[in-house]
Amino acid sequence: MPRVGLSREKVLAAALALVDREGIAALSMRRLGAELGVEAMTLYYYVPNKDAVLDGLIDMAVSRVTVEPVGPWREWLRAFAVAIRRELLAHPALLPLVATRPVLAPGGLATVERMAAALRAEGFGALEGLQLVNAVATFVVGHTLAEAGRTPGHDEPDVTGVMESLDPGEHPVLVEALRAGLGTPEDHQERFDRALDALLHGLAPRGKS
Amino acid sequence: MPRVGLSREKVLAAALALVDREGIAALSMRRLGAELGVEAMTLYYYVPNKDAVLDGLIDMAVSRVTVEPVGPWREWLRAFAVAIRRELLAHPALLPLVATRPVLAPGGLATVERMAAALRAEGFGALEGLQLVNAVATFVVGHTLAEAGRTPGHDEPDVTGVMESLDPGEHPVLVEALRAGLGTPEDHQERFDRALDALLHGLAPRGKS
DNA sequence: ACGGTATTCTTACGGCGTAAGAGACGTCAA
């Protein structure tokens, strides 16, 4: 059989493309192989197992988030949060992965370290700074999950359908809020911005900035 | 074969017990049947498919969180957040489910509606109140995922192992923070409390309470 | 005893991750 010139990187790239196009449920070793014109077992030459593919995917996504921690810490921390959200929204199928797997991959750790170092240089304690970064990161993941989270099986959960069929007698406030724009992109954006501000201003320890 | 006196409720209860005991990955229809002394297909008499079992599980967990929205809104909203976190920590294997599935089940909606109504009675707009509830809920889910989240396959991700093998030269601040208690239960608790306070005080619209 | 309904089981299909090892290809030494 002809050599195809595969590599771990090409395998991961194909996996990301497949997942973006058809969702996480479509990612199987056989299918991924087919996508690359190769049998399933061939992939095991470049990757130890499927879990490694998944870990590779989240590391790809996380590594793309790079923020220069210069200037007022609140500003670049906010930019960090915005960048995570943008990256996650760009690959919503990865959300369940990022949410469930701890961020131990090299890419993520390096970014965290750099931000923590920058914060400590501004007078934060090491633990203090990391708690802050951590709080922001977990908030963003939680928010984005609610905004664009998909159930592994079927993408695009039918939120609107369920919402529209709500009994206004049983859930009057919910119905009213829905008519006022709850769940729209603007609503998500606004809630994200305001909650993020609340965190950034409420978590600064004893008079920083 | 003798009748066993099964029911949807007993199936869900067994599923929850199984998941708590052995993790989400252990929940298969055949295994769940075996747990109940029954063949896999028998379950389909009580439940349309496996997805319905999963939905039932999260509804069970979510429904157990009931908070009486009386008194100062900040206090019962905080109690709500604490209750969600406690429930999720009690069943960490459910976290990936709760995080990925939108909370459309009847139990969750009813609670949300009651809280939104209470907030509106205190002068919040319908949308305003629901945004607040929403922000708190997504924060709690995000935080708890980071605190106790498990990868569906193997429970108890080996955080400590990876952390201990960190190169102090490459990640000095991280290592320092770890020595100072990053990742301990107390650290999680403290970060949760402080971030929650920040949210509750920073998200109140124009001078409420 | 009997008919009907409620409950359970059997069988089967196509898909999954991956262990084990056989086979084909390219390269280089003899």
Added chain:
DNA sequence: TTGACGTCTCTTACGCCGTAAGAATACCGT
């Protein structure tokens, strides 16, 4: 040219999964 060797790919197989289709059983009212 030949052969051996490392690199890459394929074939086969196992035991799991969710579940469609329908046969078989157990119970109940008559």
